[in-house]
Amino acid sequence: MEADRTAAVRTDGLVKRFGAQVAVAGIDLYVPAGSFAGLVGPNGAGKTTTLSMVTGLLRPDGGTAYVNGADVWRDPVSVKAAIGVLPEGLRLFERLSGRELLAYNGRIRGLPGAQVDARAEELLAVMDLAEAADKLVVDYSTGMRKKIGLAAALLHNPAVLFLDEPFEGVDPVSANTIREVLLRYTRSGSTVIFSSHTMELVERLCDWVSVMSRGQVVAQGTLDQVRGEQSLYDAFLGLVGAASNGEEGLSWLGSSSG
Amino acid sequence: MAWLFVRLKLRLIAGGTRGGIDKKVGLVLTVLAGIFVALLGFALLALLRLAPADVAADVLVIVFAVFALIWLIMPLFAFGLDETLDPSRLALFPLTTRQLAAGLFAASVTGVWPIASLVVLLGGVAAVARGPISVLVGLVAVLLTLAFCVVAARALTTGLSKALRSRRGRDAIALAGLGFLVVVQLPNLLVNNRLGPELFTRETLGAVAGAFRWTPPGMAAHAMASDDVVTVVPGLAAVALCVGALGWLWVVLLRRVLVTVDTTTQTSAVRRTKGGRHLGEGRVGAVAGKELKYMWRDPRYRVGWFSAVVVAVIFTLSVGDELGVLFPITLAAILLGLQAANVFGTDGRAFWINLLTFAREADVRGDLTGRQLAHALVAVPTLTVMAVVAGAVTGDVSGAVFAWLAACGVLGVTLGAGVLAATMAPYSVPERVNAFGNTAVPGQGWLPFANAFGVMFVAGALVTPVVLPAAFGLAWVAPISVLYGLAVAWGGRRLAAMVAIDRLPQILSSVSRVG
Numbered sequence: 029m030e031a032d033r034t035a036a037v038r039t040d041g042l043v044k045r046f047g048a049q050v051a052v053a054g055i056d057l058y059v060p061a062g063s064f065a066g067l068v069g070p071n072g073a074g075k076t077t078t079l080s081m082v083t084g085l086l087r088p089d090g091g092t093a094y095v096n097g098a099d100v101w102r103d104p105v106s107v108k109a110a111i112g113v114l115p116e117g118l119r120l121f122e123r124l125s126g127r128e129l130l131a132y133n134g135r136i137r138g139l140p141g142a143q144v145d146a147r148a149e150e151l152l153a154v155m156d157l158a159e160a161a162d163k164l165v166v167d168y169s170t171g172m173r174k175k176i177g178l179a180a181a182l183l184h185n186p187a188v189l190f191l192d193e194p195f196e197g198v199d200p201v202s203a204n205t206i207r208e209v210l211l212r213y214t215r216s217g218s219t220v221i222f223s224s225h226t227m228e229l230v231e232r233l234c235d236w237v238s239v240m241s242r243g244q245v246v247a248q249g250t251l252d253q254v255r256g257e258q259s260l261y262d263a264f265l266g267l268v269g270a271a272s273n274g275e276e277g278l279s280w281l282g283s284s285s286g
Numbered sequence: 287m288a289w290l291f292v293r294l295k296l297r298l299i300a301g302g303t304r305g306g307i308d309k310k311v312g313l314v315l316t317v318l319a320g321i322f323v324a325l326l327g328f329a330l331l332a333l334l335r336l337a338p339a340d341v342a343a344d345v346l347v348i349v350f351a352v353f354a355l356i357w358l359i360m361p362l363f364a365f366g367l368d369e370t371l372d373p374s375r376l377a378l379f380p381l382t383t384r385q386l387a388a389g390l391f392a393a394s395v396t397g398v399w400p401i402a403s404l405v406v407l408l409g410g411v412a413a414v415a416r417g418p419i420s421v422l423v424g425l426v427a428v429l430l431t432l433a434f435c436v437v438a439a440r441a442l443t444t445g446l447s448k449a450l451r452s453r454r455g456r457d458a459i460a461l462a463g464l465g466f467l468v469v470v471q472l473p474n475l476l477v478n479n480r481l482g483p484e485l486f487t488r489e490t491l492g493a494v495a496g497a498f499r500w501t502p503p504g505m506a507a508h509a510m511a512s513d514d515v516v517t518v519v520p521g522l523a524a525v526a527l528c529v530g531a532l533g534w535l536w537v538v539l540l541r542r543v544l545v546t547v548d549t550t551t552q553t554s555a556v557r558r559t560k561g562g563r564h565l566g567e568g569r570v571g572a573v574a575g576k577e578l579k580y581m582w583r584d585p586r587y588r589v590g591w592f593s594a595v596v597v598a599v600i601f602t603l604s605v606g607d608e609l610g611v612l613f614p615i616t617l618a619a620i621l622l623g624l625q626a627a628n629v630f631g632t633d634g635r636a637f638w639i640n641l642l643t644f645a646r647e648a649d650v651r652g653d654l655t656g657r658q659l660a661h662a663l664v665a666v667p668t669l670t671v672m673a674v675v676a677g678a679v680t681g682d683v684s685g686a687v688f689a690w691l692a693a694c695g696v697l698g699v700t701l702g703a704g705v706l707a708a709t710m711a712p713y714s715v716p717e718r719v720n721a722f723g724n725t726a727v728p729g730q731g732w733l734p735f736a737n738a739f740g741v742m743f744v745a746g747a748l749v750t751p752v753v754l755p756a757a758f759g760l761a762w763v764a765p766i767s768v769l770y771g772l773a774v775a776w777g778g779r780r781l782a783a784m785v786a787i788d789r790l791p792q793i794l795s796s797v798s799r800v801g
Contacts, residue, residue, distance in 0.1 A: 083642070084641070084642070084790075084791075085638055085641060085642070085791060085794060086791050086794075086795075087791040087792075104644075104645040104646075105645040105646060107645075108642060108643060108644070108645045109645070111642075113638070113642055115638060117635065119634075119635035119636050119638060119798070120636050120639070121576065121580075121633070121636045121639065122636070123579065123580055123583040123584045124576065124579060128576075128579065131572070132572050132575075132576050132639075133639065135567065135568065135569065135571065135572035136569045136572050136573065136639075136640065136643050136653075137643050138568055138569065140567065141567050164583070180639070
């Protein structure tokens with residue numbers, strides 16, 4: 029681990045249980061400041077639960093989480109001002125228009141109204157949402173929702189941005205817009221942490237990768253450290269223990285005889 | 287196939303109890319409520335045995351018809367479509383429409399409420415049966431009525447399912463619910479009105495029953511109460527025919543719904559408003575502005591507001607003028623204030639946006655101030671209009687002013703208790719299909735009750751020092767009551783913010799459940 033770089037996000041033994049099921053089993057996540065980090069893992073690995081706990085949306089059962097050195101649950105004042113979040117499921121105020129949503133977001137964070145409106149206009153233009161700005165979010169498509177959600181998360185210029193599956197279900201054009209914005213954002217020294225299970229995307233965008241499986245961090249480091257000589261895809265399959273089991277069983281599949 | 291669907295439904299009911307004691311309590315409460323309604327309904331109907339036979343028969347006809355009407359309408363409004371049995375979810379399974387219909391029918395009659403309904407209807411048999419053959423006829427009639435209720439309700443929801451799934455359709459249905467609310471209140475209004483004694487006579491009962499006798503459930507009830515084979519056999523046959531025809535219609539509709547796609551994608555832009563800007567720059571103004579937009583745009587809110595006003599007006603009309611202006615206006619104030627009792631719930635799954643900005647108690651307080659402000663901005667003018675109208679109608683101007691002041695105080699108290707309830711017992715309000723008011727998502731059924739009763743109890747206790755002197759005509763209390771209301775609203779949101787700051791994640795998870 030690169031000790032000389034300060035951590036944008038660090039967790040110590042973070043645990044979350046839902047009933048008898050352990051969703052996150054005491055993980056030590058580490059993301060250096062200024063990195064474009066990918067949090068990868070199969071469905072149910074605990075990515076969303078981890079991101080929720082680190083962003084203060086879900087209380088952990090044990091362990092601590094730090095953002096820029098501040099304890100998320102002890103020092104919410106400094107943490108909440110420093111983060112932007114795009115959670116899973118695109119949960120937004122459905123009955124506001126895109127423009128109203130951005131205006132609302134900026135104002136409840138105490139930004140001056142004029143500044144909020146100016147930033148909102150720029151974001152709407154960059155996200156290619158200017159035309160739909162006055163339509164209700166409830167009528168937006170998936171790609172538009174991700175973009176307006178991202179715009180809302182960026183509006184207050186956070187130091188660390190958390191994105192849960194930002195590219196899932198998004199058309200290529202919108203995905204490209206999102207990618208451009210994020211790359212520009214990290215070039216200025218800010219940190220992006222996003223969860224995904226598209227390895228090609230992570231490989232192309234990220235310089236830091238944390239791999240989760242069954243509530244554990246199974247590998248973590250720079251992209252080259254994690255993937256070694258192979259592609260990230262192969263490294264990932266090896267790490268999460270998905271031995272190729274396509275050969276045994278299923279002998280009936282494909283013959284179309286019933 | 288039918289048995290498979292029954293098991294699916296039972297599984298879904300059982301599955302709804304997983305993951306927490308509250309969900310188990312919810313199911314138990316639903317079952318208890320079902321048993322209560324079943325026994326009460328049965329007993330009330332059975333009591334008709336004490337009435338003269340012809341009166342019993344007429345009442346039974348009306349009760350059966352109204353019962354069927356409720357069955358027909360409730361799925362549209364109060365409970366939404368049974369989402370777990372939405373035919374479009376089963377569209378891809380290799381089932382014939384007939385199999386699907388049989389299965390859905392079986393699933394529809396499984397559950398607490400269908401069984402409670404059966405018990406209630408059996409009360410009718412207890413009321414009019416006079417011997418084994420009569421009991422047999424009664425049983426057949428009851429089963430046919432229940433089958434009619436289920437099939438008709440299913441056909442209606444299936445026929446409207448496309449409209450119910452579209453946003454605009456849902457918004458419209460939600461408002462139509464208000465019309466329903468008024469219609470349900472009509473008999474009550476008529477009975478309580480000065481015209482009541484003249485309208486409510488043996489003749490009108492006979493006339494109403496005479497009309498309802500031609501509806502299938504009325505026909506079944508009429509056959510039950512009759513000894514005459516000439517009435518019984520054709521009557522029951524006609525009902526059976528109706529059930530069959532509706533069943534056929536249902537299958538046809540089902541077939542059509544399963545093979546047509548939703549084409550509701552037209553959208554329109556909202557007016558660019560500067561709304562809320564004059565409410566101030568920061569959080570309070572933003573939240574208040576957003577709440578005001580939601581009150582207008584979100585059908586759930588709109589229905590809540592309109593029904594509060596409608597209920598208050600109905601109350602005013604039905605209690606007459608013995609109680610004066612004070613009582614209905616303070617009641618309206620309570621009902622309007624109650625709209626704030628689940629403010630986080632109406633944010634629902636979007637509440638995280640606010641939560642992300644709550645770092646200190648003061649942040650939560652600002653949020654709650656904005657919400658109380660928005661509610662007051664709608665409620666106070668509404669109360670003013672009511673007071674003006676009441677003053678004009680009764681001619682008692684000073685009484686109206688006095689009642690208005692007291693009502694504003696009561697509103698403040700209710701808003702204070704309301705935001706406290708919003709942090710202590712928040713619950714999810716379903717967003718999809720079901721657009722009628724504050725029904726809860728599966729498994730949270732008891733929470734809205736806990737919430738509403740909590741507010742009623744607290745607000746009731748706190749309101750007494752204002753309303754009691756006012757009711758005895760102590761006019762000087764009225765101006766003080768406004769200050770008192772403001773103080774309680776302030777205290778309520780302070781306390782609520784204190785409670786909320788430590789349980790934000792719990793609030794988020796209980797308002798984020800999908801219905």
